Amino acid sequence: MRKKNVPTIQDVAREAGVSASTVSNILNQRWKQTSKETRERILEVARRLNYQPNAMAAALRRRSTKIVGVVVTNIGNPFYAGLVSAIQEEARRAGYTIIVGNTNYDQQIERELVTTLLRQQVDGMLVVTNGGTGDLLNQVHSSGTPVVLMDRSDPALDFDSVGVDNEAAAENAVTYLIALGHTRIGIITGMTTGVPTRAGRLVGYQRALCAHGLPLREDYVSIVPTSPESGREVFGRMLSLEDRPTAFFITNASLALGVLQEIRERGLRIPDDASLLIFDDPDWARVQEPPLTAVAQPTAEIGARAFQLLLQRMSRKRQFERQSLLLPTSLLVRRSCAPPSSGG
Structure with a gap:
């Protein structure tokens, strides 16, 4: 019954x-x-x-489709493009095909994509979640379709996850700027609500300042939608401050593109007029003049390890406790950071 x-x-x-x-x-x-x-x-x-019309059907199916669903937030971001590329290569080696969905940071689109993948009876899902879809992902998991989270984890979801320690990486980056002599350091980051990666980077920034006795100034913290336009606009506003920051920590590549546009428009010189340090290391960061100091994530390894975890879950050969893998980042010191030209 x-x-x-x-x-x-x-x-x-x-x-x-x-x-x-x-x-x-x-x-x-x-x-x-x-x-x-x-x-x-x-x-x-x-x-x-x-x-969920196909949840029970997915649990009762008798054969593998050899298809894995991949859901990311912004395929135009070099980080996520690299992630998908690594997953595709691992999947190909294992005899799987992937279906990729892009949510554009929209929870409703994420719901629709996950539901569609479930109807397609994929063998498993790799998801970069926007948050707010835990009920649906739990249903997917309960139906017998394993889920592995990438880039960001959710304590409320008992799923495997693969990412980096964003707090520690951000704290290390800002500490580097402090070691150069900067005491006025601004941060430009995407909206943090429901996005643990961004929240973690903001916390890391705050921890570094507190550890060195520097004040946490509200006017040095800009939380904006993730786009080049937002990055450019807010960077311009921060430059207008009377005692503007001498160094900026930009927490993703999309915002950094807008910052660089504003720098070119104003004819500023990096690092003479301001030091720049970005989180993520897209190809273009290395060919800028000057090349940008960056926190590099092991993008390919995150994708590969996530698929390997999913493969273990899909095989059902053995049960194991939830795994939350945090892979190391690297601070790549280039020429966009230098001691402040005057007084920190």
């Missing part, structure tokens, strides 16, 4: 005021003859009831 707390397609149809066949058509993206209003109502009800 069906458990009462497991929603059915009939439950969705009843609440949405449509037939079960209409619900089936919408959930399988056959909606040419259905109005936008009806589609949105059905999808909203399905989300609210946590209806």
Whole structure:
């Protein structure tokens, strides 16, 4: 007998005021003859009831599809592009194909992608989560489809994860700037809510300042949407401060691109006018003039280790406790950082 707390397609149809066949058509993206209003109502009800049509089917399937789903937040970011490339190579060696989805930092898109991958009956998923989708990922896991988190972990999710110690890496980077003699250090970072990587980098920045007795100034901390435009705008505002920072810690490559645009526009000289240190080491950071000092993540290793963990889970040959792997970063010292030109 069906458990009462497991929603059915009939439950969705009843609440949405449509037939079960209409619900089936919408959930399988056959909606040419259905109005936008009806589609949105059905999808909203399905989300609210946590209806997952293929969850049990995925758990009961008898053969492997040899397909792995990969969900990332921004495929245009060199870090995530490198991650996907490494996963694809590992998958190919193991005889798997990957399906890649890009969420653009949108929780709703993440839900839709994960649900679609589940319907495709992938053997497992590698996910860079935006947060806020733990209920759905737990359903995926409970259905028998293993999930491994990449880049960021979530203490509320009992999944394997592979990433780096963002707090320690950021603290080490800012400590390097302090050792050069900087006492006025700004940080430009993406929105931190629900994103442990960004939150960790901000905490690392704060820890370094506190450890050296430097004040935590609100006007030196800029938390903005992750885009070159945001990076450029906020960098310009920080430069207008009367006692502006002499060094800047930029926590991702997208924001750093905007900062570099503003530097060129103003005709500033790096590191004479300001020192720059970025988190991540895209190819273009090495060919800038001057080349940028950067915190390099082991991108290929993160992707490879994540796929290997998933492969172990998919094989089901043995059970093991949740693994949370933190891989080491490297501080690559180049020519974008120098002692402050005057007084820190």
